Every structure is written in C-alpha cells, then in structure tokens.
Amino acid sequence: MTAPVTDNAVLKLLNVESAYGPIKAIRGVSLQVRRGEIATVLGSNGAGKTTILKTISGIIDPRKGSIEFKGENITAQDPALIVQRGLMHVPEGREVFPLLSVRDNLLMGAYTRKDRDGVARDMELVFNYFPILRERAAQDAGLLSGGQQQMLAISRALMANPDLILLDEPSLGLSPKLTKEIFEIVVRINRERGTTILLVEQNANMALNASDYGYVLENGRIVMEDTCARLREKDDIKEFYLGMKEAGVRADRRWKKKKNWR
Numbered sequence: 438m439t440a441p442v443t444d445n446a447v448l449k450l451l452n453v454e455s456a457y458g459p460i461k462a463i464r465g466v467s468l469q470v471r472r473g474e475i476a477t478v479l480g481s482n483g484a485g486k487t488t489i490l491k492t493i494s495g496i497i498d499p500r501k502g503s504i505e506f507k508g509e510n511i512t513a514q515d516p517a518l519i520v521q522r523g524l525m526h527v528p529e530g531r532e533v534f535p536l537l538s539v540r541d542n543l544l545m546g547a548y549t550r551k552d553r554d555g556v557a558r559d560m561e562l563v564f565n566y567f568p569i570l571r572e573r574a575a576q577d578a579g580l581l582s583g584g585q586q587q588m589l590a591i592s593r594a595l596m597a598n599p600d601l602i603l604l605d606e607p608s609l610g611l612s613p614k615l616t617k618e619i620f621e622i623v624v625r626i627n628r629e630r631g632t633t634i635l636l637v638e639q640n641a642n643m644a645l646n647a648s649d650y651g652y653v654l655e656n657g658r659i660v661m662e663d664t665c666a667r668l669r670e671k672d673d674i675k676e677f678y679l680g681m682k683e684a685g686v687r688a689d690r691r692w693k694k695k696k697n698w699r
C-alpha cells in the first residue's frame with residue numbers, strides 16, 4: 438500500500454515516540470492529515486490515541502520523531518503557540534469550564550482573535566450547527582448534559598476558526614443516537630467549512646463512516662492505514678472493530694487467540 442502524495446498535508450508526524458516515565462505509549466508513529474479531509478486513528482482503550490493528540494498539541498514532548506503543521510516544525514513547542522498557529526484540541530472528556538456560561542466558554546475559544554465581527558459571525562455559525570447552545574447560552578456549562586458539553590467543546594474549538602481540529606473520542610459516554618447526531622454535524626462542518634479534522638476513536642463504525650482516511654493503532658503502533666472506504670471492507674476490521682463476526686466457533690476462537698492484521 439502506498440501512501441498518497443504528501444504535498445497537501447496540513448499535519449505530518451514522522452516516527453513519533455512518546456512515553457510516560459519508563460512506559461512507551463506510542464512508537465514509530467507516522468501519519469498525515471491532508472487539507473480538507475477527516476482523518477481518523479482507530480484503536481481500543483489504551484492503544485495510545487490520546488497520547489498522539491497530546492503530543493501533537495504540545496502537552497507531551499515526544500522522545501523521538503517530528504511533527505510538522507502547515508509546513509512548520511512544531512515538535513515540542515509551547516501549546517499556546519501551537520493554538521495560535523491554528524491548531525485546536527478538543528480533549529477527551531470535553532473539559533468545558535463548568536462555572537462559566539456557555540457563551541463565555543465559546544468566547545474562550547476565540548481568545549487569540551482580534552476580529553470581533555468574525556467572532557460574532559462564528560458564534561452565530563456554531564449556534565446554527567448546535568441550536569441547543571443558543572438556547573442555553575446564558576447557563577453555566579456545568580449544567581449541560583454530556584452530549585451538550587461535547588457540542589460545546591467542539592464549538593469552542595470552532596470559535597478559533599482553526600486550520601485543524603484534533604477530536605479525542607467524541608463518542609465517549611454518549612448514547613448511540615447522540616453520537617450519531619454529533620458525528621453528522623462534524624461531517625457537515627468539514628464539508629461546509631472545509632475544516633480539517635483528526636479524529637481518534639474507539640467507535641470504529643462511526644469513525645470509519647465519517648472519515649476519509651484511517652489508521653489503525655495497536656499498542657502504540659500503527660498497524661494499518663488506508664482509505665476508510667477500503668478499511669470498511671477489510672475482514673479483520675469488520676470482525677474485530679465492527680463486530681461483524683462470521684458465524685461459527687472457529688472465527689470466535691481465532692479472535693480470542695490473536696488478531697492477525699493484513
């Protein structure tokens with residue numbers, strides 16, 4: 438499998454390794470996100486998805502490798518500088534400011550901007566994507582449901598008018614219905630605004646349907662990559678991530694023993 442042409446890549450990781458003390462969480466991770474696409478990293482709990490995003494946004498400094506954003510080296514840069522360059526991170530578990538109103542949470546996303554008209558326009562834009570946030574604009578964000586907080590966290594990132602959004606498991610703790618609703622809006626934002634997105638997910642079904650290009654992460658290493666259209670057709674992805682096992686005990690046993698990629 439050949440990697441596509443790299444010219445229009447907004448983000449490039451090359452051989453990135455990050456660790457927590459002696460524990461290597463990700464190793465030899467190389468990936469890229471092209472302008473205007475949704476790319477996804479699929480992996481089960483503990484695979485290293487959050488570590489990849491934290492390393493990109495400068496929260497963790499990598500031990501090895503390099504990260505390039507819009508053609509510039511941002512490896513181990515100050516997270517605030519990376520935000521200023523146009524990269525927003527929607528963290529796992531949303532992390533809204535619970536004691537601030539919904540509106541003030543949104544304005545926090547726009548803190549680097551000077552164009553007040555643009556900020557007002559973008560506030561209107563996120564209210565159109567997520568009408569519930571307009572209704573709750575004056576309420577404390579801590580009073581929102583989990584799904585609404587996820588909407589707010591995504592909207593706060595949009596308020597920066599970023600070139601790239603990192604989205605960490607938006608489905609976590611949400612009902613299938615709400616997850617579907619949020620993914621549909623994420624896809625709309627990507628199609629209508631051209632916002633480039635790197636999404637990491639355990640929910641392979643949702644992520645593969647929403648995304649253009651995908652990577653499979655296992656124990657901190659990327660073990661497979663392809664267009665999502667092709668990944669959806671691969672038997673091991675179907676069986677292991679999409680739960681579409683063939684009937685019969687043999688298939689079952691095989692998966693309990695060992696996954697065998699490719």
Ligand SMILES: Nc1ncnc2c1ncn2[C@@H]1O[C@H](COP(=O)(O)OP(=O)(O)O)[C@@H](O)[C@H]1O
Nearest residue numbers: 457460462480481482483484485486487488489
């Ligand atoms: N703060 C931390 N200290 C020590 N180990 C950590 C820490 N955060 C994550 N890890 C370990 O790093 C690995 C990858 O974790 P993480 O990136 O959170 O995975 P994922 O987001 O895919 O669930 C796991 O083995 C996890 O236990």
Ligand SMILES: [Mg+2]
Nearest residue numbers: 486487529606
């Ligand atoms: Mg995680």
